[in-house]
Amino acid sequence: AAWEKQVRLSSTPRRTNGFSVLVTGAAGFVGSHCSLALKKRGDGVLGLDNFNNYYDPSLKRARQNLLSKHQVFIVEGDLNDGPLLTKLFDVVPFTHVLHLAAQAGVRYAMQNPQSYISSNIAGFVNLLEVAKAANPQPSIVWASSSSVYGLNTENPFSERDRTDQPASLYAATKKAGEEIAHTYNHIYGLSLTGLRFFTVYGPWGRPDMAYFFFTKDILQGKSIDIYKTHDQKEVARDFTYIDDVVKGCLGALDTAEKSTGSGGKKKGAAQLRVYNLGNTSPVPVGRLVSILEGLLSTKAKKHVITMPRNGDVPFTHANVTLAFKDFGYKPTTDLSTGLRKFVKWYISYYGIQSKTRKESQATGESG
Numbered sequence: 001a002a003w004e005k006q007v008r009l010s011s012t013p014r015r016t017n018g019f020s021v022l023v024t025g026a027a028g029f030v031g032s033h034c035s036l037a038l039k040k041r042g043d044g045v046l047g048l049d050n051f052n053n054y055y056d057p058s059l060k061r062a063r064q065n066l067l068s069k070h071q072v073f074i075v076e077g078d079l080n081d082g083p084l085l086t087k088l089f090d091v092v093p094f095t096h097v098l099h100l101a102a103q104a105g106v107r108y109a110m111q112n113p114q115s116y117i118s119s120n121i122a123g124f125v126n127l128l129e130v131a132k133a134a135n136p137q138p139s140i141v142w143a144s145s146s147s148v149y150g151l152n153t154e155n156p157f158s159e160r161d162r163t164d165q166p167a168s169l170y171a172a173t174k175k176a177g178e179e180i181a182h183t184y185n186h187i188y189g190l191s192l193t194g195l196r197f198f199t200v201y202g203p204w205g206r207p208d209m210a211y212f213f214f215t216k217d218i219l220q221g222k223s224i225d226i227y228k229t230h231d232q233k234e235v236a237r238d239f240t241y242i243d244d245v246v247k248g249c250l251g252a253l254d255t256a257e258k259s260t261g262s263g264g265k266k267k268g269a270a271q272l273r274v275y276n277l278g279n280t281s282p283v284p285v286g287r288l289v290s291i292l293e294g295l296l297s298t299k300a301k302k303h304v305i306t307m308p309r310n311g312d313v314p315f316t317h318a319n320v321t322l323a324f325k326d327f328g329y330k331p332t333t334d335l336s337t338g339l340r341k342f343v344k345w346y347i348s349y350y351g352i353q354s355k356t357r358k359e360s361q362a363t364g365e366s367g
């Protein structure tokens with residue numbers, strides 16, 4: 001069928017010993033960037049995404065258009081569709097899976113808890129079931145999250161720090177993912193590498209994230225809410241630029257062990273690995289806002305809320321020594337530089353309507 005032809009074409013590598021990677025969540029923020037980077041270096045890439053409407057699906061379609069210009073095909077389907085996943089693995093001998101599809105976002109878990117269970121737990125298990133039965137068994141790299149550190153107060157966070165105090169259901173499902181991964185590694189010898197991303201931002205980013213809607217609201221002259229910690233300190237995040245995260249994902253894929261098809265009791269079984277992929281320099285949210293004000297040449301209307309947002313953690317801060325040691329991960333983009341690139345993209349993608357409206361009012365123009 002035409003569909004099968006597209007699937008094969010997209011997933012066939014063009015370089016010698018290239019990978020054949022199934023990228024789940026390929027129409028998403030991180031997934032679209034990783035798919036392009038893999039394709040550009042000659043790997044075969046097939047995307048999977050359900051194009052859900054957690055945020056504006058037209059942005060996902062625009063990313064899909066961009067990918068299709070680079071011959072990356074995205075199959076529209078859900079992680080929980082077992083027969084579809086089995087069919088994909090029947091058609092393509094994937095060497096790797098880069099699993100980025102998930103219900104993301106910390107606060108939305110209070111509105112729709114079931115979507116987190118469905119995508120991040122049931123969907124992940126479904127993917128692992130299919131991968132375990134596949135021949136060859138792929139090596140799997142998947143997105144965990146800095147949120148697993150929860151209320152841990154070690155600073156910075158290292159992979160061995162406690163992860164038993166999640167502050168949101170989202171964090172709890174990401175933590176569950178790490179434990180589920182351990183069992184599939186242990187029993188079935190699947191090679192599994194978990195990446196704990198730290199508040200990733202950049203062009204083609206997620207409209208539900210603060211840096212993104214702060215930009216929108218500042219440009220539209222709307223007020224923005226800035227939350228504090230319980231003890232009235234500023235909340236800080238280890239904001240990490242997308243290109244750094246992409247390099248980390250590719251590094252993790254490149255150094256992933258092969259799945260062995262036999263469990264942890266056997267000699268030489270693949271290991272379960274978990275890495276922080278952060279920026280190593282936390283920035284208070286107030287500083288994020290002032291950088292944006294500078295880049296947009298507009299003062300923000302700040303509304304300070306003297307308590308934490310439900311589900312938020314007071315700070316995140318990555319120690320990335322392990323990722324550096326194992327695959328040379330080294331973040332190189334500071335927040336100002338990264339935000340400049342984001343704002344440039346934002347304005348070219350959405351235009352700068354709101355600002356020009358304000359300016360045109362000042363000059364008496366209409367429209």
Ligand code: NAD
Nearest residue numbers: 025027028029030050051052078079101102143197199200
């Ligand atoms: P995103 O929402 O832009 O991308 C996820 C994609 O997965 C979306 O396009 C969505 O349509 C798709 N998807 C969701 N559920 C699905 C399902 N059941 N079946 C098929 N497709 C499904 O999010 P992102 O920011 O690109 O995040 C990628 C991964 O990284 C996620 O696992 C997320 O939890 C994790 N993460 C992201 C950040 C961040 O700051 N962006 C930080 C830590 C962890």
Ligand code: UGA
Nearest residue numbers: 104105106145146147197198199209210225226227235312
């Ligand atoms: C982000 C992603 O949204 C999660 O999907 C991801 O798992 C997580 O990073 C992670 O690192 O694991 P978060 O850091 O909460 O979560 O990102 P935002 O929602 O963009 O919030 C960033 C900061 O802005 C937080 O400190 C939050 O308190 C603050 N914020 C957010 C405000 O002050 N006001 C708002 O209206 C929204």
